């Protein structure tokens with residue numbers, strides 16, 4: 001993979017603010033993983049995101065699409081917010097022409113095998129319908145947020161995490177470490193078919209341990 005620059009998150013602060021101005025959504029280090037994964041995708045790949053809110057995670061794909069004119073992005077978001085439309089518009093004509101924003105759930109719609117699918121929509125049982133949709137469509141990398149979140153509303157995303165950790169024929173990497181000033185303890189998982197390890201592993205953080213992955217560590221070097 002060419003030596004792409006690190007992602008500059010500073011211009012996207014508005015996408016990471018909650019209603020009260022407090023940041024509460026995806027941590028920057030996880031957005032950076034989605035950026036690196038997007039840059040590593042095979043030629044002409046489709047990226048799918050389920051649940052975009054104000055666009056914090058969408059910034060990862062849009063930034064990668066600046067370097068990769070072959071990538072296409074589809075966002076499923078049932079409650080489209082102005083900042084998300086603004087973000088897509090601001091990305092410029094050559095990128096926004098490759099973005100497809102759909103105001104509905106993925107389970108009625110997604111059949112294409114996206115190379116990267118990120119699930120962060122409804123964290124109750126619908127999260128399992130989103131996972132089933134991605135698996136039935138034969139999506140390659142399936143990543144998800146809040147797989148360790150200890151809130152009643154997150155029963156679906158927690159079980160989704162369990163299913164991806166135990167899925168046959170797939171590897172995973174998961175970060176749920178507690179860090180000051182971050183909410184990475186909520187859990188962020190990346191799962192992929194074993195056969196895609198050659199391009200997925202180089203895009204992941206280096207610190208693979210038996211606690212955060214099922215990749216045989218001698219292959220991870």
Ligand SMILES: C[S@@+](CC[C@H](N)C(=O)[O-])C[C@H]1O[C@@H](n2cnc3c(N)ncnc32)[C@H](O)[C@@H]1O
Pocket residue numbers: 015025026050051052053054055056057058076077078079104105106120121122126
């Ligand atoms: C946790 S937020 C997404 C956060 C976003 N990925 C980020 O990091 O900023 C969840 C979003 O999913 C949307 N949503 C809820 N159910 C959905 C569904 N079935 N399909 C798609 N989006 C859904 C909500 O409207 C909300 O904007």
